[in-house]
Amino acid sequence: DTGVSQDPRHKITKRGQNVTFRCDPISEHNRLYWYRQTLGQGPEFLTYFQNEAQLEKSRLLSDRFSAERPKGSFSTLEIQRTEQGDSAMYLCASSSTPGSQETQYFGPGTRLLVL
Amino acid sequence: AQSVTQLDSQVPVFEEAPVELRCNYSSSVSVYLFWYVQYPNQGLQLLLKYLSGSTLVKGINGFEAEFNKSQTSFHLRKPSVHISDTAEYFCAVSPSGGYQKVTFGTGTKLQVIP
Numbered sequence: 001d002t003g004v005s006q007d008p009r010h011k012i013t014k015r016g017q018n019v020t021f022r023c024d025p026i027s028e029h030n031r032l033y034w035y036r037q038t039l040g041q042g043p044e045f046l047t048y049f050q051n052e053a054q055l056e057k058s059r060l061l062s063d064r065f066s067a068e069r070p071k072g073s074f075s076t077l078e079i080q081r082t083e084q085g086d087s088a089m090y091l092c093a094s095s096s097t098p099g100s101q102e103t104q105y106f107g108p109g110t111r112l113l114v115l
Numbered sequence: 116a117q118s119v120t121q122l123d124s125q126v127p128v129f130e131e132a133p134v135e136l137r138c139n140y141s142s143s144v145s146v147y148l149f150w151y152v153q154y155p156n157q158g159l160q161l162l163l164k165y166l167s168g169s170t171l172v173k174g175i176n177g178f179e180a181e182f183n184k185s186q187t188s189f190h191l192r193k194p195s196v197h198i199s200d201t202a203e204y205f206c207a208v209s210p211s212g213g214y215q216k217v218t219f220g221t222g223t224k225l226q227v228i229p
Contacts, residue, residue, distance in 0.1 A: 004158070006158075033217075040124075040221065040222075041221055041222070042119075042205050042207070042219030042220050042221050042222050043159070043205070043217075043219050044219070045216055045217065045218070048216065056216065091158055091159070093159075103149075103161055103164060104161075104217060105161070106151075106158035106159040106160070107158050108156075108157055108158045109157070109158050111156070
């Protein structure tokens, strides 16, 4: 069990550029979540996948954001035309179903700075 | 809808002293409760969770929490803290059953003073 991994760990970009982040969940986990965490705040839910299906999207996920999980394994989160307000830590988590013992395991995050 | 309130944004405590980090939640349905710890520039690590059963939950690193349904609280405690406990702690809640959309509090920074 290698845990949840995210790449890159840090990204600095200029306003208006597109960025893409990758998340590799724990191998047997079929649920995958993206969160955004800004300074001084707890993580905020962005979106959730069960296998390859995106089942819920937060209103925080504007049209500039898109997430995919094409084969039900790794996931990508793309931000188009980045804005300074997008600067945050983007966290990925995964969990397995079914049952009440479900726990989300978090990756180390990708810290984005938009200049 | 659900929400989590962590009233203390920062808690300084001397090494080897006890600590309590407070968490209150609000929800119209039954819930699961979690405490996560985040070290600088790292992701979140699960400390403990309450799903059902005994209201006193023991977690890793000597932490424990007690679920109090009448007070809608889930305070985190440790009898004797160590320097290595310096980190930010997040309380979180999710509806029980189904998929878990977790709602986090704003976090409490625990600073252990040598």
